[in-house]
Amino acid sequence: MSRGNLIRSLKKNIVLRKNTIDVITLGCSKNLVDSEKLMRQLEANGYKVTHDTDRPQGEIAVINTCGFIGDAKEESINMILEFCQAKEEGRLKKLFVMGCLSERYLKELGEEIPQVDKFYGKFDWNELLTDLGKAYHQELSLERELTTPSHYAYLKISEGCDRRCSYCAIPIITGKHVSRPIEDILDEVRMLVSRGVKEFQVIAQELTYYGLDLYHRQMLPELIERMADIPGVDWIRLHYAYPANFPVDLFRVMREKKNVCKYMDIALQHISDNMLQRMHRHVTRQETYDLIERFREEVPGVHLRTTLMVGHPGETEEDFNELLDFVRKVKFDRMGAFAYSEEEGTYSAEHYEDEIPFETKQARLDKLMALQQKISADLAAQKIGKIFKVIIDRSEGEYYIGRTEFDSPEVDPEVLIPVSEGTLSLGTFYEVKITDADDFDLYGTRMF
Known part of the structure; x- marks a missing residue:
């Protein structure tokens, strides 16, 4: 044929x-x-x-x-x-x-x-x-068919973004920031809890702006505090905050509410004043350092995740070296990075020349990530011998796979527990002692 x-x-x-x-x-x-x-x-x-x-x-x-x-x-x-x-x-x-x-x-x-x-x-x-x-x-407007494991869900509290970072096309795509009413969000949380959800990843393009359009003030601390008071909410984790005008009452909420994870995903992008200005970030180098210091003072044990950018137009070797020094000093618990790519319609595309060669961008990105990999490995090694509360997401081969409160699904390290140690239930919390660590994951044993 x-x-x-x-x-x-x-x-x-x-x-x-x-x-x-x-x-x-x-x-x-x-x-x-x-x-x-x-x-x-x-x-x-x-x-x-x-x-x-x-x-x-x-x-x-x-x-x-x-x-x-x-x-x-x-x-x-x-x-x-x-x-x-x-x-x-x-x-x-x-x-x-x-x-x-x-x-x-x-x-x-x-x-x-x-x-x-x-x-x-x-x-x-x-x-x-x-x-x-x-x-x-x-x-059924609040309902959805969860694609995640049944014990956790993503909770979107707003759409759009009023920030106008020079490189970002998100406001062009999604429009201005629109907060969801707080009662709608809380009703959705209660509904999801009734279906067995224990852990909530609170997401938005920019969390800290939440409430300004509806209530004329930053309402994120109040929202999270009220969520934390709902029976059945075991973990709340916050994603995608902005450093300028940070709602500092959130420190108190994170400190006082045991089910609010000591975890903050806050995109900083850069540290050089030159680059922060060119990026239209509306925050300075010193303000960034001060915010991180205050976070760690007021929320002991907090794990900070950030995202950084290399190769934005105008980034000099001096700017990049300042960024490397920043990462060495701060020692982020989690970090992602990407190289600048020109997006049509953005301020950078219309006013700056994308003059940094791709090879230079990639070399900077590789160097930055190599530095962070070593930092992450050192921080992971410090967890050996300590006991953490771990939720089990799945079983895979010879291991159960779980996470601590400092680990968000898909993007952060996981905790591997040998199946040979006994049966664990998915979506259940266990006390786990960390026995080993590598660059990406922790290994542990269940405490009986």
């Missing part, structure tokens, strides 16, 4: 599962929450929904895209094209695209990739239900 006849024969045997929709999520946890809300609505309308399956077989696919930086956009485009090919080969009947990339390039994508049945933005995905001939169930 010729290759062409073989392909035609195989296509005849393709069986698509009727009333099944595959949802594929790219990008950040904020996108994941949107996908989970869509999935709940689809299920309420009688569809069977799968998420990020290895072998999609539904009649319909929905891709939730990311449009933050060049690599993310490329990944989203490649995924769309892959599903377009599946549609052309008869392995898919309908393809829909939503999310940040679609929000930003709605018209262009529609013209360039006509195989997609329809593109939606980041905030109008409920129109997909109408286009499928289905209804949006308003009474």
